[in-house]
Amino acid sequence: MQETSTSDTWMPLRVARKQSVAQDIVLFELTHPDAKPLPEFTPGAHITVQVPNGMRRSYSLCSLPSDTHSWHIAVKRDARGRGGSCSMVDTVQEGDLLPTLPWANLFALQDNAASYIFVAGGIGITPILSMVRHLLGQGQDNFKLYYCSRDAASTAFMQELSAPELAGKVHIHHDYGDLAQAFDFWPVFERPQNAHVYCCGPTGLMDSVRDMTGHWPTERIHFESFGAAQTAFADNSAFDVVLNKSGERVQVPANLSILDALRACGHSVSSSCESGTCGSCRTGLLAGQAEHRDLVLRPDEQARHIMVCVSRARTPELVLDL
Numbered sequence: 001m002q003e004t005s006t007s008d009t010w011m012p013l014r015v016a017r018k019q020s021v022a023q024d025i026v027l028f029e030l031t032h033p034d035a036k037p038l039p040e041f042t043p044g045a046h047i048t049v050q051v052p053n054g055m056r057r058s059y060s061l062c063s064l065p066s067d068t069h070s071w072h073i074a075v076k077r078d079a080r081g082r083g084g085s086c087s088m089v090d091t092v093q094e095g096d097l098l099p100t101l102p103w104a105n106l107f108a109l110q111d112n113a114a115s116y117i118f119v120a121g122g123i124g125i126t127p128i129l130s131m132v133r134h135l136l137g138q139g140q141d142n143f144k145l146y147y148c149s150r151d152a153a154s155t156a157f158m159q160e161l162s163a164p165e166l167a168g169k170v171h172i173h174h175d176y177g178d179l180a181q182a183f184d185f186w187p188v189f190e191r192p193q194n195a196h197v198y199c200c201g202p203t204g205l206m207d208s209v210r211d212m213t214g215h216w217p218t219e220r221i222h223f224e225s226f227g228a229a230q231t232a233f234a235d236n237s238a239f240d241v242v243l244n245k246s247g248e249r250v251q252v253p254a255n256l257s258i259l260d261a262l263r264a265c266g267h268s269v270s271s272s273c274e275s276g277t278c279g280s281c282r283t284g285l286l287a288g289q290a291e292h293r294d295l296v297l298r299p300d301e302q303a304r305h306i307m308v309c310v311s312r313a314r315t316p317e318l319v320l321d322l
């Protein structure tokens with residue numbers, strides 16, 4: 001399900017508060033620059049932000065959706081990423097104006113479900129937290145949250161989620177970076193229940209939940225995957241793209257996306273999330289083999305399309321339908 005608010009223009013939001021909430025995780029509280037109310041959003045929604053280095057990044061809103069005074073996002077600084085999170089965490093300061101696009105929701109909470117099972121890994125807690133806050137705000141306690149993280153120091157919002165009123169609702173599990181200590185979800189998912197499952201976290205966690213819920217009705221299993229396409233790019237290599245309509249050849253260096261390389265040469269390609277999740281930069285692929293890093297294309301689409309914001313090449317050149 002996709003939901004969006006009505007406007008599609010950039011809106012500057014004021015950074016009213018910047019606060020460390022765990023190791024390498026920083027909370028930004030955003031308000032309207034003229035102190036006007038912000039739109040209500042729906043649980044699981046995200047906003048796209050233009051970070052100071054010019055990149056666009058999508059961040060889940062983690063505050064109470066009905067709170068129109070401010071929106072909260074939390075950003076994990078990833079030194080191995082492409083620079084967006086470091087630019088946010090290192091450069092943005094309280095009082096700054098941050099260009100944002102209106103909220104959208106690719107991870108919407110099903111209303112009136114019999115119950116909910118939430119699974120969050122690391123920074124993946126952010127959309128789940130807006131869902132938990134929403135349900136609690138509605139007086140609903142028909143949920144259980146499994147929150148996996150490395151250790152206490154890296155666990156954002158631990159104090160709030162460990163509050164006595166959430167006892168029995170929230171299970172926080174630390175694996176201390178040891179796969180052998182990963183939480184065993186099989187007892188949770190072995191018997192399908194009349195619940196909707198929402199999972200957000202690292203690829204390994206989502207794959208594990210996907211595997212263990214294969215016998216559940218697919219419409220009751222929901223995944224959010226920001227950041228999954230942005231990890232471990234240290235081994236990128238350069239390649240060329242050829243624009244089929246003009247024959248122009250554009251070099252894509254290891255430290256730039258195809259999208260950024262095209263822009264640097266004056267070409268305009270639609271984009272929004274720039275993290276491989278929204279689908280707006282879909283481009284025809286006419287020749288060459290892509291290394292798909294997005295979370296949008298189906299396997300049957302991958303031979304003829306590429307998401308140029310994150311994906312790269314397995315061959316020395318790609319020919320694009322541009």
Ligand code: FES
Nearest residue numbers: 272274279281309
């Ligand atoms: S801009 Fe969203 S998938 Fe590329």
